[in-house]
Amino acid sequence: MEQYEKNYQTWKKALLPEYLKKQLEAYTKEEIKEAFTGEVEFGTGGLRGIRGPGSARMNIFNIKKVTLGYANYLLETFPSKKISIVASYDNRHYSKEFAIEACKVLEEKGIKTYIFAQLTPTPILSFAVRHLHCNGGIMLTASHNPKEYNGYKLYNNEGAQLNLTQSEACVKKINEIKDIFNIAVSKEEPQLVKPSLFKAYFKLVKTVKINRVKKNIKVVYSPLHGTGSPIIPPFLIQEGYDIYPLESQMKIDPDFSSTLSSNPEDPKSFIEALKYAKEIQADLIILTDPDADRLGFAYKNSQEEWVLVNGNQTASLLLHYKITENYKKGRYFKNGVVFTTNVTTDLVKVIAQAYKLKVVTCLTGFKNIAGGISQMNKHEKFVFGCEESYGSILDSFVRDKDSIQASLLLCEIVAYLKNNHLLISDYLEQIYSSFGYYYEYTHNYVKPGLDGKEVIAKIMKDIRKSGLNIDLGAKLIAFDDCSLDKHFDFLKNVETPLHLEWSNVLKYYYDNGLFIVLRPSGTEPKLKVYFSYADKTSMEKSQIYVDECFKKLNLIIERY
Numbered sequence: 001m002e003q004y005e006k007n008y009q010t011w012k013k014a015l016l017p018e019y020l021k022k023q024l025e026a027y028t029k030e031e032i033k034e035a036f037t038g039e040v041e042f043g044t045g046g047l048r049g050i051r052g053p054g055s056a057r058m059n060i061f062n063i064k065k066v067t068l069g070y071a072n073y074l075l076e077t078f079p080s081k082k083i084s085i086v087a088s089y090d091n092r093h094y095s096k097e098f099a100i101e102a103c104k105v106l107e108e109k110g111i112k113t114y115i116f117a118q119l120t121p122t123p124i125l126s127f128a129v130r131h132l133h134c135n136g137g138i139m140l141t142a143s144h145n146p147k148e149y150n151g152y153k154l155y156n157n158e159g160a161q162l163n164l165t166q167s168e169a170c171v172k173k174i175n176e177i178k179d180i181f182n183i184a185v186s187k188e189e190p191q192l193v194k195p196s197l198f199k200a201y202f203k204l205v206k207t208v209k210i211n212r213v214k215k216n217i218k219v220v221y222s223p224l225h226g227t228g229s230p231i232i233p234p235f236l237i238q239e240g241y242d243i244y245p246l247e248s249q250m251k252i253d254p255d256f257s258s259t260l261s262s263n264p265e266d267p268k269s270f271i272e273a274l275k276y277a278k279e280i281q282a283d284l285i286i287l288t289d290p291d292a293d294r295l296g297f298a299y300k301n302s303q304e305e306w307v308l309v310n311g312n313q314t315a316s317l318l319l320h321y322k323i324t325e326n327y328k329k330g331r332y333f334k335n336g337v338v339f340t341t342n343v344t345t346d347l348v349k350v351i352a353q354a355y356k357l358k359v360v361t362c363l364t365g366f367k368n369i370a371g372g373i374s375q376m377n378k379h380e381k382f383v384f385g386c387e388e389s390y391g392s393i394l395d396s397f398v399r400d401k402d403s404i405q406a407s408l409l410l411c412e413i414v415a416y417l418k419n420n421h422l423l424i425s426d427y428l429e430q431i432y433s434s435f436g437y438y439y440e441y442t443h444n445y446v447k448p449g450l451d452g453k454e455v456i457a458k459i460m461k462d463i464r465k466s467g468l469n470i471d472l473g474a475k476l477i478a479f480d481d482c483s484l485d486k487h488f489d490f491l492k493n494v495e496t497p498l499h500l501e502w503s504n505v506l507k508y509y510y511d512n513g514l515f516i517v518l519r520p521s522g523t524e525p526k527l528k529v530y531f532s533y534a535d536k537t538s539m540e541k542s543q544i545y546v547d548e549c550f551k552k553l554n555l556i557i558e559r560y
Contacts, residue, residue, distance in 0.1 A: 007036040007055050014181045016053065017060070024053040042167050048142050048151035051093060058142075058150040060094070060101055064183040067102040069174030070136070070154055071109040073166075076173070078135050084112035086132055086193065088125040089140040090291045091226050092150050093254040095119070099140045100190065102152075107186035115190040119252065121227045121292035122153070123393075123402035127201050128193060129159040130397070141227075141291035144263035147256050159399040160370030164501040201397075202235060208394040208405050210325045213415040215240045217283040221407075222246040222273050224262050225253040226290030232407060241411050244280055246273050264289055264296025265390055267308055274298070274306055284414045288403040293366075294390040295403035297410060299424040312345035312440045312532075313428060315386035318406060319348055320431050321413050322384060322394060323355050333357060337376060339369040339385035342480070342500075342507055343517045343530040347431070347438040348386060354435070357383055363482065363503050364519060366391060370399035388440065388530070436513075436534035439542035441550060445527040445557055452525025455560050459527060460520060463556070464506060470552040472545070474510035481506060514549065529553065 001009075011024060027035065035054025040047050040062055047066060049058045074083050087103050089095035096119070103113035114132060116125075122139050129137040137155030145151070154162050154170065162170060177183070219236065221243055223229040229252060233245045248258040249272060260268040264287040273285045277298075285298040285306070298308045309317075319338065326333065338352040339360050349359045358380070362368035369385045373396050376382065386392035391401025394409055417427055432438070447455040469476055478489045480498055482505040487496045507517045517530040531549055535541040 004033055004036040008032050011036070011053055011055075014061075020053040020059060027053075042171055046139075046151060046153035046161060048145065048149060050148050051150050058152070060098065061180045061183075063098045063102055063152060064105050064185070065177050065180040066152060066154075066174055067105040067138075068109070068177055068183050070138075070170055071106050071111055072173040072176070073170040074111060074135055075109065077169075081135075082112065083110075084114065084132065084134045085136045085138060086114040086116075086125065086128045086134050087138040087140070087190065088116045088120040088122070088128070090142075091119055091252045091254055092140070092142060092147070092290065095140040095150060095254075098150070098152070099138065101185065102138055102140075103190035104185035104188070105183060107188045107190065108184045113190035114193050117192045118230060119227045121231060121288075121404065122400055123293055123398045123404060124198070124201055124231075126155065126159040126398045126400040126402075127204075128197055129155050129157065130399070131197055131200055132193075139291065143291055144265070144289040144294060146262065147254060158370060158374050160374070161365070161367035161400065163367055163371050164503075204395065204397045205235075205405055205408060206239075208409050209412060210322065210329075210409070211412060211416055213412055214419050215242070215411075215415050217411065217415045217418055218242050218244060218280060219411060219414075220244050220246060220273050220277045220280070220282045220285045222249040222259075222285075222287050223292065224259050224264070224269060224287060224290060225249055225251060225256050226262070226288065226292060228288040228292040228403065231292065232286075232288065232404060235404065236407065236411060239408065239411075241415075244276070244282065246276050248272060262290055264294055265311065269296070270298055270308060277306065283418060284411070286407050286410065288407070289390075292403050293401035295392075295406045295410070296390055299414065301423060301425045307425065309424065310440070311386075311388045311390035312347065312438070314390065314406070314410075315340075315388070315392050316345060316347045316351060316431060316438075317413065317424070317427060318392055318394065318409060319384045319386070320351050321409070321416075321427075323351065323357070325416075327355070333381055333383050335380045336383040337380050338383050339372050341365075341368070341387050342482075342505070343442075343519065343528075344386060344388040345438050345440050345532055346513070346515070346534070347435060350435045351431070352383075363500050363505065364389075366400050368501070369393075373399065388442070432539065436536055437539040437542045438532065438534040439539055439546050441531045441543075441546050443529045443531075443550060443554075445529065447525045447527070447560075449525070453520075456520050456525060456527045459557060459560050460504060460506065460518060463518060468506075468508045468516060468553070470516075470549055472548055472552060474512045474514050476508060477511045478509040479507060514545075516549065516553065527557070529557075 040049040087099045089099040139153040142149035142151035256262045287296045336357040340348045382396040394405045482503040505519045514533045531546045
C-alpha cells in the first residue's frame with residue numbers, strides 16, 4: 001500500500017465533521033491520490049490550497065496542526081513573555097471558522113488572542129499586529145485564488161509575513177505534530193479587536209495624501225465580493241470622493257458569483273465594473289482582491305476607451321507622483337529608500353535613482369520588502385515599496401501590500417490630473433518619455449498533475465545548466481542564481497553575493513536592458529516567467545521585442 005493510501009485510510013477512520021465526511025466519500029481515485037499525497041506546503045504567501053479532506057488540502061485539521069506548530073514556535077521564540085496574536089479572515093468558505101479555531105488552539109497553549117468582529121483586509125491585520133504590540137498574526141485568506149481555495153498567512157511581530165528563517169523554524173515545529181485529529185482547543189473565545197484600531201489605522205492612511213485637489217471624479221469600486229466591501233467605499237466617501245460601489249459585487253460572497261475572476265490582475269475581473277463605468281460616465285475604476293492587499297485600476301483615455309493598468313505601471317506612477325509632488329513642496333526625502341523586487345519593472349529603480357534615492361531590491365514576496373524595512377538604519381527614510389503583482393505601500397505603518405493606501409493616493413492623482421486637463425495616459429507618457437518605454441510581460445506555465453512540480457524542477461535544472469541565450473540581438477551579460485546567492489557577471493568575469501534569502505529563482509540580464517526571470521510557484525505546479533525591456537522611442541517597439549523574446553523562450557519550455 002502506498003503512503004497516500006495509508007493517509008486516506010487514516011482519514012476514513014477519523015471522526016470527521018459531516019461535510020468533510022461527505023466530500024471524502026465522493027472523492028474519485030485520482031482525487032484521493034491528489035488529496036493525500038504529501039501535505040499543504042508553505043510558499044511565498046504562506047499556506048494555500050484547495051479546500052477539502054486530506055493531508056494536502058485546506059481543512060480544519062490542517063489549520064489546527066499548523067496553528068499548534070505556530071504556537072510552539074512562538075513559545076520558543078518568546079520565552080518567559082506574555083505572548084499575544086491577532087487574527088482576521090476574508091470572505092471565503094470557512095475562513096471565519098478557521099480563524100476562530102486557530103485562536104482557540106493558541107488560547108489552549110496560553111497565548112492571548114484577538115480577532116476582528118468582521119472580515120477585515122490583510123493590511124489592517126498587518127497594522128494591528130504592531131498597534132496591539134502582538135508577537136504575531138494570522139490571516140485566513142487565499143488572496144486572489146479561485147473560490148475552491150483557502151489559505152493561511154502567518155505574521156511575525158513586525159506585522160510582516162514570516163520570513164524564510166522564521167518559516168523554516170515554524171515548519172519544523174509543525175512537522176513534529178503527528179496526531180492532527182486530537183489537538184486540544186480552549187473553551188475561551190478570542191477577544192474582539194476594538195473599533196478604535198480602525199480609527200488609528202485610517203488616521204495614518206490619510207497622511208499619504210500630498211495635494212489638496214478638487215474631487216470632481218466619479219469612481220467605480222468593486223471589492224470582488226471580499227474584505228474591501230465594508231471598508232474602502234465609506235473611507236473614500238468620507239474623504240470627499242464620489243464613489244459608486246458595484247452593488248452586484250459588494251455582497252460578501254465566498255462563491256464570487258457575480259465575477260468571472262477574483263483576481264484584479266485578470267481582465268475578466270473588470271467586465272461588470274466596465275459596464276457600470278460606461279453607464280455612469282465614470283473617470284476611474286478601482287478593484288481590490290478578496291483580502292484587499294492588491295489593487296487593480298482602469299481609466300478612460302482621450303478616445304473614451306477604458307484602459308486597464310498593470311501592476312508595474314501602477315507602482316511607477318504612484319512612486320513618480322509621490323516623489324515629484326513632494327519635491328515641488330521642498331520635501332526631498334533625504335536618505336530616502338525605495339523597495340522593489342527582482343521581478344518588478346526597472347522603471348521603479350530608474351525613477352528612484354533619478355531623484356538620488358537608495359533602491360533596495362528584494363526577492364518576490366512582500367515579506368522580503370518588510371524585512372528590508374526593518375533593517376533600515378535610523379538615518380534612512382522609507383519612501384515606497386512595491387511588487388509587480390499589484391501591491392504597494394506608501395508608508396511603512398503597514399508591512400504588507402495595502403490597497404487602501406494606494407486607492408486614496410490614486411484617487412488624488414486622477415483628480416489632480418483632471419483638474420489640470422490631463423489623463424493617466426498623459427502622465428504615463430510623461431514618465432516614459434523621460435525614462436524609457438518599459439514594457440513587461442508575465443507568463444504562467446502550468447504543469448498539472450502530481451508530476452507537475454517535477455517537470456518544472458527539470459526545466460529549472462536544465463536552464464540553470466545551459467543558460468538562456470535567446471539569440472535576438474541581445475548578448476547575455478549576467479545572471480542571478482538565487483539558490484546559490486550568486487550574481488555572475490560575464491563582462492567582468494566575477495561572482496558576487498546577492499545577499500538574499502534562498503529562493504529557486506533565475507534572473508538573466510542582457511546588454512540591451514532586457515531581463516528574464518524564471519520563478520517556480522511555492523504552492524502550485526506553476527512556473528512564472530517575467531520579461532522586461534525598454535525601448536527609448538515607443539511602447540510598441542518594446543512590446544514587439546518582448547513578444548519575440550517570449551516566442552523564443554516558449555520554444556524551449558514547451559518541449560517539456
